[in-house]
Amino acid sequence: MEVWPQWNPVFQPGGEFVSRLFGRRVQQLALPTRPLDVARGVDSRVVPLTGSQQATAWIRTLRSTGEHVYSGCYTTRLLPGSQNPSVHVAFPLESGNIQVFLEPVALPDGGLQLRSPAGAFGQNGAYAVVEEHGRNFAARITIHESFHLFVDDEGAVRTDHALELWSAPVVRLHYKLTLTA
Secondary structure: OOEEEOOOOOHHHHHHHHHHHHHHHHHHOOHEEEEEHHHOEEEEEEOOOOOOOOOOOEEEEOOOOOOOEEEEEEEEEEEOOOOOOOEEEEEEOOOOEEEEEEEEEEOOOOOOEEEEOOOOOOEEEEEEEEEEEEEEEEEEEOEEEEEEEEEEOOOOOOEEEEEEOEEEEEEEEEEOOOOOO
């Protein structure tokens, strides 16, 4: 997997802070903040978590160092009151996790858009789940993402990924995924 990051200069120091002091320690959410961080590429492993493949782990590590960038558990979920399933991604953390519910939209060009729009609690979007004193607490967070997946003219799978905080652009990532044997 090749990755090209483009950070909003206002948020790039915060991304670096999270990556250095938190992300690398817990091997999670260590998004690359500089293009040279991913110059040698990212290794990407997809691992079924159940025999019937009801959930799948996707683990991404920097090829140059072997450090984890982020790992997620992917499945589908039907949210209450919704008629269409969402793509559900869980990112484990020390005392909880981040849950993202993405609305899939088929595009006329054959591509796929996944988005976590703003909305009410219980709808597609991002949530922080924290365990405290044996109880879980969940809150909707103001992080919004969109992914545009498509096949380019050479047959490679590409993704444009935008992450926003409220409505401010934080980082844009472009991925090129290449199948290897």
